[in-house]
Amino acid sequence: MSFESRTPSAPGAPRAPRTPRTPRPAGSPRLALAVIAASALMAVLDGSIVTVAMPSIQSHLGFSPAGLSWVVNGYQLAFGGLLLLAGRLGDLLGRKRVFLAGIALFLAASAVAGAATSPAMLVAARFAQGVGGAASSAVSLGILVTLFTEPRERAKALGVFAFTGAAGASIGQVLGGVLTDALSWHWIFLINIPIGLLTLAAAVRVIPTDRGQGLRAGVDVSGALLVTGGLMLAIYTVVGTADHGWGSSRTLGLGALSVLLIAGFFVRQATAANPLMPLRILRSPGVAAANVVQMLMIAAMFAFQIIVALYMQRVLGYDATETGLAMLPAAVAIGGVALGVSARLIAKFGARSVLITGLAMLTGALALLLRMPTHANYVRDLLPTMLLIAGGGLAMPATAGLGMSGAREQDAGLVSGLYNTTQQVGAAIGAAVLSTLAAGRTAHLLRAGHSPAEALSSGYHAAFMIGVGLLAVALIVAVFALRDAPEQDAPTPTPTPTPQTASALDLVLAPTG
Template structure:
């Protein structure tokens, strides 16, 4: 294939600032509301049965519509989709902050998720088509990977500060200045190559099947957490998800302009990236939840102190992403960063299985957080880049959407799966140790900690599995200047190995 001229935008580094700002807003919104939820529940009189929907409404809309959002970006332009996503996200946040009742808040959260599904894949695919030089791409994705990995912890800090010193409504209103600055910046400096657009028609059957299938899957895990794995509605949702997603694959293999071209996921490297990222996020999401409750309920930390306790993990992620991943990505194959990165993170997680009622933060939790952050940052960065590297320009948006989809679905699965494991371990421990307990409160706290550590042990295994998948499936070599992914293999690799013009 003849070499294609590279698209080089002189303002791309300025554009990175606004793309990163938008990504930070989307990622931190996944956790910022968690800390504010008890206050919002009390203020609006949300029932215990409905409070999970404040989190679930966002996850369902976001996870279910991501592939649609990625394809819209490919068809109608990434810059336009990015700006529409920002404006919509800001408007939905304003409605959430001004919510007068449960329905208004839940509707706002679902709208946030829907516009986030436009915003997230268009942000990542803009980077993919604007940064084409391997060294520049490494730096850009280093910044993006650090934000994608650390944004959740930043959300915990910001959520704690806003809830404790202002009002829970500010966890919504804070998105508005983020979105306005990012939108103005996008209009002023973002330029994308016109030739990277896809002129095909939107695959409506694919949109319906993918959205309903992913919503069924995410909702199934949510119901498993509340009703149990063998409950009728849970099983029904999983069966429906399997049927719908299987039908989606069949439709995509036959239609002329598919929503998700199977060549995108059939490539061995991208398939390995999507699977290992989903597994890593399963472990991470559960940890955020357990450690937040551990520090507030068991250790008695305030929301602000809890948020700041997560800061070393964020620092580790930024260091791993920008100093290790970005510097080595152009020198060593991606699997030699992803595999060891996930293993280092699993060692950090292993340390955190040792938490107890009187655990010292500096002696145990701090080194665990640092290792977890370093490992995740090192692994996330090449994973984000490789997921969109070697993709045909017309597929950049949907390939980016698959990264976000694997993270969102992984997060929903992780929260439900690890919560269920923790809850059952807590109950069993309380029953078996009731006789010798010094007090009921001590038994409750010890049972809670036992439940958390049991779930964290699972997270250790899941991270180790992510490392094995990354080392086994990801076989791309280090990027060569101006070329496709070196050593790309798997079905569709030859077809996708276009020059690095607009990956």
């Protein structure tokens, strides 16, 4: 039954947007959750697999060091720049339709990437992967909102996603090395095809069909161009700081232009009849603060996600497979906490209290890394951090719930897109700041005559210190700015796995000078 208004409109009056039809159940919500989790797994694998295969890709396709960074940057630009727009399109066109289109595009682009014979072909395919990944990731959150309406069930679904992300990251690090060594780098992209085909076939059957609000409800072309251009330019500027520096005319000029575009977007939203992002969303208690917390947390966790892995390989001499296995306890700890206890703790103590606890654990985990020596023992020096990082299994679900607090159901895709956008911006900023700092410190010590191991170790310690500082700021924001945020009866988004950013590559390829 349609709930559209049948009241005649006055001549010349704008037509009222139709009320979205309640999604038609297409199967078990748990099966639908499995499908959405599989799509998230592809995104995680795509991010973590690529990093370990970079040297092989460079040698086979003849990439320059600067050009090779665009294997990661191309995906990052498209993914981070289009999440907000993709989320809104899901609300307007139907989330299932946009989800299926995103998976299909991601699959096609993966096939092209796997068959790439030139740098340009691979970079173009990676950009297309980012477009498809943004579409499927942004709307999957809105789909979950309609599938799981009871807070406890929604929290459990969120735990499944956190577990999928944590497990997928470690699987990707191990699988990337195995596939590259046993077969070739092409298979790090081709592995997406069987997963994606099964996901696509199942999604057609089990994802609820929704009609959306219709394009008349919010087609703000000017706003879409401003925010997409501004976000892409901002990410492009940040990931380029590793080569050009933060104070260069290029960085300052492009950064100023991206700020102007984003500011123009907000001005447009305040005056547009059908804004792409109604500003009332940001006035909801907790939404803005939770997004700030998430941005800081994700930026800081780059120090663990990438730099710890680089420490093990470049300083301790681990190979790619050993590194993946060494990181496995962290994935199990995060996933186990998110899947096993986060929902119960949030229900009992509230999302803000759980978030504060999780951030405190993460801060402690990175602080332990400040004492890690050049000749570290895994059990004594690394394993405690791997276990304490379980705080992420508390912080991510709690931040997600607060980030969606006060959102209306018709805005679920948009607010989810906003939440995921700040996640990508945080990842880009963390990669640029921490990797640039670490590489600069390492190069300075190498010029001063220190050994490569000592120089690398000191550079990574500097990155860990900045990570601790970012988490401390996030903790302060959580304590004071989220005091009045609602913690119940709000749709809960799921953190989207973060693609690895380009500056991580710069650390892998050139940390020794």
